[in-house]
Amino acid sequence: MSEVHEDKERYLVYRIKDELYASPLLDFKEVIEFIKPKIVPNMPNYFSGMVNLRGLIMGVIDLRKKLGYQENYELKPSMLICETDVGPLAAIIDKVEFVVYFSPTEIQDLKVEGKVDISCLQGFMQYQEHLISVIDIKKFVSNIEKSEKVEQEKAA
Amino acid sequence: MKNISLGKKINGLCIMVLLLTGIVTFVQFKKTNDSLIEKVHDKFQTDAEMLGANITTVLFERYYDVQAFASNKALTQFKEKEQMTMGLNSLVNLYGVYDLLMVVDAKGNYISSSSVDSFGIDIDTNKIQGNYADTNWFKKTMSGEFTVGKLYSGTFVESPQFDPITSKAEDRPMYGTSFSAPLKNDQGEIIGVVTARANFKWIAKLFASFFNAVKAQGYNTELSLVDGSGKLLFEYDPVLHKSDKFKYDEQVLGKLNLSESNAVSKMMKGVKGAEYVVHTRKNVEQLVGFSPFDKEHFFESFNWGILVRIPKNAALGNIVDNERNFLLGLLVVLVVGLIISFFVSWIIGKSFIAESKKLSESAVASHQLSKVLFESSDSVASATVEQSAGIQESVSALSEMGSMISQTASSAKTSMDSAQKMNNKAKEGEHIMEEMMYSFRSIQEANQQLQKISSIIQEVSKKTNIINDIVFKTQLLSFNASIEAARAGQHGKGFAVVAEEVGNLAKVSGSAAKDIELMLQDSQKQVQDILSGLQEKIEKSSSVSNQAVSNFKDISNEIDVIVSQIRGITDACAQQELGVQQTSTAMSQIDVATQKNSSTAQETLGAAKKLADENTKLKDISASIFGLINGESFKSKTVESQPQKPSSGAGDSAILSLDDSVQNLMKKRGSRDPKQQGKAS
Numbered sequence: 001m002s003e004v005h006e007d008k009e010r011y012l013v014y015r016i017k018d019e020l021y022a023s024p025l026l027d028f029k030e031v032i033e034f035i036k037p038k039i040v041p042n043m044p045n046y047f048s049g050m051v052n053l054r055g056l057i058m059g060v061i062d063l064r065k066k067l068g069y070q071e072n073y074e075l076k077p078s079m080l081i082c083e084t085d086v087g088p089l090a091a092i093i094d095k096v097e098f099v100v101y102f103s104p105t106e107i108q109d110l111k112v113e114g115k116v117d118i119s120c121l122q123g124f125m126q127y128q129e130h131l132i133s134v135i136d137i138k139k140f141v142s143n144i145e146k147s148e149k150v151e152q153e154k155a156a
Numbered sequence: 157m158k159n160i161s162l163g164k165k166i167n168g169l170c171i172m173v174l175l176l177t178g179i180v181t182f183v184q185f186k187k188t189n190d191s192l193i194e195k196v197h198d199k200f201q202t203d204a205e206m207l208g209a210n211i212t213t214v215l216f217e218r219y220y221d222v223q224a225f226a227s228n229k230a231l232t233q234f235k236e237k238e239q240m241t242m243g244l245n246s247l248v249n250l251y252g253v254y255d256l257l258m259v260v261d262a263k264g265n266y267i268s269s270s271s272v273d274s275f276g277i278d279i280d281t282n283k284i285q286g287n288y289a290d291t292n293w294f295k296k297t298m299s300g301e302f303t304v305g306k307l308y309s310g311t312f313v314e315s316p317q318f319d320p321i322t323s324k325a326e327d328r329p330m331y332g333t334s335f336s337a338p339l340k341n342d343q344g345e346i347i348g349v350v351t352a353r354a355n356f357k358w359i360a361k362l363f364a365s366f367f368n369a370v371k372a373q374g375y376n377t378e379l380s381l382v383d384g385s386g387k388l389l390f391e392y393d394p395v396l397h398k399s400d401k402f403k404y405d406e407q408v409l410g411k412l413n414l415s416e417s418n419a420v421s422k423m424m425k426g427v428k429g430a431e432y433v434v435h436t437r438k439n440v441e442q443l444v445g446f447s448p449f450d451k452e453h454f455f456e457s458f459n460w461g462i463l464v465r466i467p468k469n470a471a472l473g474n475i476v477d478n479e480r481n482f483l484l485g486l487l488v489v490l491v492v493g494l495i496i497s498f499f500v501s502w503i504i505g506k507s508f509i510a511e512s513k514k515l516s517e518s519a520v521a522s523h524q525l526s527k528v529l530f531e532s533s534d535s536v537a538s539a540t541v542e543q544s545a546g547i548q549e550s551v552s553a554l555s556e557m558g559s560m561i562s563q564t565a566s567s568a569k570t571s572m573d574s575a576q577k578m579n580n581k582a583k584e585g586e587h588i589m590e591e592m593m594y595s596f597r598s599i600q601e602a603n604q605q606l607q608k609i610s611s612i613i614q615e616v617s618k619k620t621n622i623i624n625d626i627v628f629k630t631q632l633l634s635f636n637a638s639i640e641a642a643r644a645g646q647h648g649k650g651f652a653v654v655a656e657e658v659g660n661l662a663k664v665s666g667s668a669a670k671d672i673e674l675m676l677q678d679s680q681k682q683v684q685d686i687l688s689g690l691q692e693k694i695e696k697s698s699s700v701s702n703q704a705v706s707n708f709k710d711i712s713n714e715i716d717v718i719v720s721q722i723r724g725i726t727d728a729c730a731q732q733e734l735g736v737q738q739t740s741t742a743m744s745q746i747d748v749a750t751q752k753n754s755s756t757a758q759e760t761l762g763a764a765k766k767l768a769d770e771n772t773k774l775k776d777i778s779a780s781i782f783g784l785i786n787g788e789s790f791k792s793k794t795v796e797s798q799p800q801k802p803s804s805g806a807g808d809s810a811i812l813s814l815d816d817s818v819q820n821l822m823k824k825r826g827s828r829d830p831k832q833q834g835k836a837s
Contacts, residue, residue: 025642
């Protein structure tokens, strides 16, 4: 796949369970193997804990749990390191599939109005036979941060 | 006799014995009684005799008194009358028995007399003076017709009478006896007669004393003196006269004739004895002892006799009482004896009847038993015959058996050979199976090597994992490289391509690794399948072969057992052969014994027949005993009335039927005998 994609963005496609998700490649700082996180007490169930990546301490969010899936113990999961406003964060996914060139215009927006907050779901892209959900991972993670903060403040 | 039952016979016998005893006792008693009566008779007869003798003595005294008076010379001096009277008076006083002594001359003229009587009373002699030539006593004395006895003579005696002379002198009846003797002078011429008129009291005294003597013995008698013509001369009967005094009744003495009395008539014939005579005046039966005076010592012309009379009851009172008591006692004894005899005979008869019934019952039972014995001995005899035949058959069967056994023995030997061969084959099979087992083991070893291959494949599979890991990491690296290239912007475009290519390579190698892994897994699986199937089959065939080996071993063992059993059969056959031979000899011995048994059974049969005969006899005997006890008529009655009942003692019908059956059996036996003989031989 050595073709030149001038007007196209690069997206990292990853798998959770049988579903494929895609996020802009540049949202990720690094892709690493799964490191077992240190469990932090009194956290939501999708917050797996903290990891030390080459001296940098960061929180770990289990995206699978966050997206309503069960933890898959058969697969060897990977971690996606994202640079957020509040710092780096590790997100656990089942598997990194491939990198895809895709024009953002080709992303079909989701035209659904509802009470559920789907602002971080940017849309869907049709790649070959797969229908891939495009997630704004930064936003998604930031939302989490925010909601957590709000919850924490509320709790306080 | 046969119609009388035993009880009646016993009763009759008892009655007869009792009667005989009674009669004998009675006769004996009667004899004794008679002898007692005889003694009483004798006593009274002797009394009469004794009284007669006493009277005779006294009479003779008087007889010679008068002769003595006559020999007195003073009485010849007829002229001296007063002196004579005085002398006579002194004689009267001296003797005390004479009422009057008187002397008359040869012409019968009164010369002189005593003037005093025997009682000492004076008498008027004037009344009696006169001539006595016509009197009997004078005439007889003068003519010498004396009253004589064998030893004496010289005096004429008048029998007792109411003396007319003394009665005249005393003016009252005087009873007496006169004795007259001739008065002789010195020349021996008869010049007169002396007559002595004796009062009867001197004889009457004898009667009285005698009466008292007899009364002292317990008898109130009546004594009488009777003359030859049966006239009563004197009687002394204080019972009748109610007085001890002598009574001289003119109406009776010398007038009452007792000659009609049996006793008197006998006595008049000179017989003494005792008789029972009815006293006409008293109308009482009396025992009369009578005796005439002794002719030797008494006057020949006098035919006096003495009667000693006593009422029969008085004489024989004790004896009659005794007799009555005895008869009463005898009757009581007879009656009691009869009752006892009836009772005893009843008891004996009862028990006899019971026993005879039992006897007859047991006779019938034994009869039936003998019948049964007869039948059973008959059946034993026939059974022995059959046994003999059976034994013969057994002997032949035994010989057949012997040959069969030898055949069996040879068959057993053949079987043993076959079994041996089979055993060898089984052992070969076992060896083959063992070899197969070895082959299996080598296959198993190969299998283990195959398993090693499998493990190698697993190792390879692990290595592919490492490749996978590398691929994964390479991929991650390629992603990171892509990210870095993207950050580099325009400068990183070439690097991005490299990174992409690396990623693609990684992907290809990853898929290749995956394929390898899949192939490996597949081969691994196949190997595993082969291994497991092979293992299973090996195990199965191993177990099968093991089983086959063990089966072969079992077969071999079984064959061994069979061989040993066949050996046992062979041995047993040999022993059986021996046993059959022994049995055969034993059978022949049994045959001999059976023949012996047969003859014994015959003997038993004969004995049973004899027993049956004896039983019949026994039956007859029991029946006749029954008849004897109950009487022939009773038996025949019972037989007629109860012919079916054997217990009634009439087992004759049963005996007859038994005899018939025995006869039939004997006939049957007789017809079967020759057959049996043939069989036995």
